[in-house]
């Protein structure tokens with residue numbers, strides 16, 4: 001009967017009816033959402049778009065900026081739509097039922113990460129989009145589930161585990177052995193990505209993918225493919241189900257095929273054996289800790305992939321940016337090398353305390369992370385109706401409704417010139433790479449947060465800083481100078497989950513001239 005009725009209606013009527021129905025649903029969603037905002041206080045941030053069609057075109061603009069590696073430029077352009085009352089926050093409503101906020105304001109970052117920690121989190125939407133890759137791990141969960149992951153992971157990064165530098169030495173020297181001869185061009189970024197995946201897989205699983213010797217590993221390629229797709233799916237959240245994901249699913253399968261045998265091996269150990277291994281710090285890995293905590297292979301898989309993601313590209317990208325800048329600043333390179341040689345000479349392997357005593361090295365890493373924070377864009381979802389503080393005391397706080405997303409950018413914030421003191425003899429223009437500025441200056445709280453802050457601050461911060469410092473020391477001990485071998489101005493910031501130098505980092509490293517080196521040490525005596 002219903003079939004017959006439909007058969008007698010012309011397709012044109014069905015099409016018009018469908019459009020009217022969809023418009024009706026949209027209007028209903030928008031009205032219901034507007035009422036929710038009103039109940040939450042009714043205060044809006046400046047809008048990027050006043051109507052749904054303009055809002056939809058922003059999705060295209062964002063997708064295109066991602067493909068063209070213009071994310072930072074786009075993020076800064078957004079604030080041309082802001083107002084003097086609210087200069088660093090804008091909002092957009094694409095779907096009708098929730099808003100995206102974009103901010104580069106320290107007070108907002110502080111609010112979502114700590115002051116209103118319970119009000120903001122990853123939320124169900126983030127979990128849905130990221131869980132095929134990261135499952136129910138520390139990165140995709142909130143509340144008790146997140147807390148349990150954090151408690152599980154944190155002991156792996158206590159000082160006495162991080163200060164065991166043997167693993168860094170082994171992989172750094174394997175990397176240097178693969179370098180071409182002194183003075184020949186190499187893409188040092190490629191080496192750093194291989195080094196850090198080898199270190200991280202060994203640290204987590206007890207066995208490395210050994211990409212230093214086997215650069216074209218399927219695992220490494222799959223890891224890159226999945227991340228690229230994951231960020232695209234997040235950027236296009238409202239239309240994410242329409243994005244094709246064959247490569248994404250295949251990549252995840254490759255990652256799992258690599259990891260699962262390790263999980264089975266760890267699970268084949270009984271509790272007594274695990275207890276015995278846990279006594280030996282060297283052979284006890286993250287995987288063993290997980291196997292002692294749970295017998296569920298899915299839980300183990302999720303946490304391993306999450307920490308692998310957290311630990312690998314972040315350190316590789318930061319090392320790459322450091323060498324990109326050092327190659328352009330020979331004065332910084334030689335000052336840093338002098339500090340290193342004065343503490344450990346040209347051969348001795350540095351201890352944990354040596355690394356921590358190198359002040360200029362720490363300034364150099366801080367400066368790199370100021371200009372190139374490894375996680376340049378991030379997001380938190382409102383878990384309840386809440387607010388973002390107004391920067392103008394005359395203006396009420398901005399109303400945020402459960403389900404709204406707050407995108408914040410550490411790179412855009414850390415590059416805001418108005419957050420810095422005026423340029424002077426001791427303080428270079430904030431857009432310049434200048435480790436020396438850290439001698440006299442400290443950023444104000446929440447203006448510099450490369451490792452995030454609050455309860456979800458990076459667990460691996462000390463591990464990362466130690467690993468990067470170790471690699472830099474060993475390289476500068478061996479090489480007297482560094483030369484840039486690419487078009488400096490053509491370099492660009494490529495954002496996947498982590499922000500990397502888009503052209504790689506092509507440099508030449510020069511071993512010391514023996515005579516000059518002997519003279520240097522004679523002078524010191």
Ligand code: HEM
Pocket residue numbers: 138139150153307310311312314315318373374375378379450451452455456457458459460461463464
């Ligand atoms: C330069 C190096 C690194 C930087 C800049 C960095 C930065 C960050 C940032 C910004 C977050 C917050 C992500 C979020 O909540 O959305 C984070 C979280 C995290 N990082 Fe790092 N990270 C680095 C290296 C590492 C390393 C080497 C490891 C471990 C091997 C690690 C493990 C983690 C973990 C487990 C979290 C999740 C913390 C939580 O949600 O409670 N990170 N990191």
